[in-house]
Amino acid sequence: xxxxxxxxxxxxxxxxxxxxxxxxxxxxxxxxxxxxxxxxxxxxxxxxxxxxxxxxxxxxxxxxxxxxxxxxxxxxxxxxxxxxxxxxxxxxxxxxxxxxxxxxxxxxxxxxxxxxxx
Numbered sequence: 001x002x003x004x005x006x007x008x009x010x011x012x013x014x015x016x017x018x019x020x021x022x023x024x025x026x027x028x029x030x031x032x033x034x035x036x037x038x039x040x041x042x043x044x045x046x047x048x049x050x051x052x053x054x055x056x057x058x059x060x061x062x063x064x065x066x067x068x069x070x071x072x073x074x075x076x077x078x079x080x081x082x083x084x085x086x087x088x089x090x091x092x093x094x095x096x097x098x099x100x101x102x103x104x105x106x107x108x109x110x111x112x113x114x115x116x117x118x
Contacts, residue, residue: 004104009073016048016071022086023079040086043079047072049089052114059114061097066117068094074108081111092117 022040029036048071054062070087087094094115102110 002105002107002109004102005073005075005107005109008071008110009075012046012048012071012073016046017089018044019047019049019070020088021045021047021072021079021081022088023082024085041079043077045072045077047087047089047113062114062116067097068115068117070094070111070113070115072111072113074110081113087113087115094118 021043023043025039025041027037027039050069050071052059052062052067052069054060054065054067056063059067072081081096081099083096083099085096087096094117096113096115098114100112100114101108102112
């Protein structure tokens with residue numbers, strides 16, 4: 001078994017918290033209403049949230065915005081994280097801006113998700 005995956009899962013279980021991850025599926029354009037209606041599917045998962053201190057050197061596109069980094073272990077999840085999905089924690093909603101996959105021993109073990117409040 002992948003030791004990095006086991007370690008990541010153990011640490012996030014110990015230090016993370018339950019959050020709602022909403023997978024946003026883009027709908028089709030409705031000509032009659034002139035709108036595109038997206039659907040959201042919510043999953044409760046355990047993740048670790050870390051505040052981002054954005055500067056002009058690290059994360060320059062996030063300067064002046066409330067943002068956070070979330071760690072999600074790739075075990076027992078029924079979705080693949082995607083840009084524009086949403087994460088809700090403590091009544092705050094964050095929209096995913098970017099995702100970095102971390103692999104160990106040829107296996108996807110951990111997602112590092114950057115999200116912006118709003």
